Amino acid sequence: MSLTKSNVLTESDSEILKAIAHAIALVQQQTGYGSIEITVHDGRVTQIERREKVRFEHKNSLSKK
Numbered sequence: 001m002s003l004t005k006s007n008v009l010t011e012s013d014s015e016i017l018k019a020i021a022h023a024i025a026l027v028q029q030q031t032g033y034g035s036i037e038i039t040v041h042d043g044r045v046t047q048i049e050r051r052e053k054v055r056f057e058h059k060n061s062l063s064k065k
Contacts (some may be wrong), residue, residue: 007012 009017025049027036034052040047 020048023048 012020024036024038027048031050031052033055034050037047037051039047039049
């Protein structure tokens with residue numbers, strides 16, 4: 001991975017990364033089945049999106065004989 005900016009993280013960068021990691025963990029815990037998409041613009045996380053599927057099982061009440 002190549003970085004265009006300095007590899008040194010400032011204290012505020014570290015706090016932002018912790019907040020992002022915490023947000024991702026919360027979304028992951030709240031999602032049963034689905035996907036988590038992280039959007040990055042100009043090297044910064046701008047959005048965390050969750051897609052969850054809800055599936056229903058139906059038993060066929062009219063069985064074919």
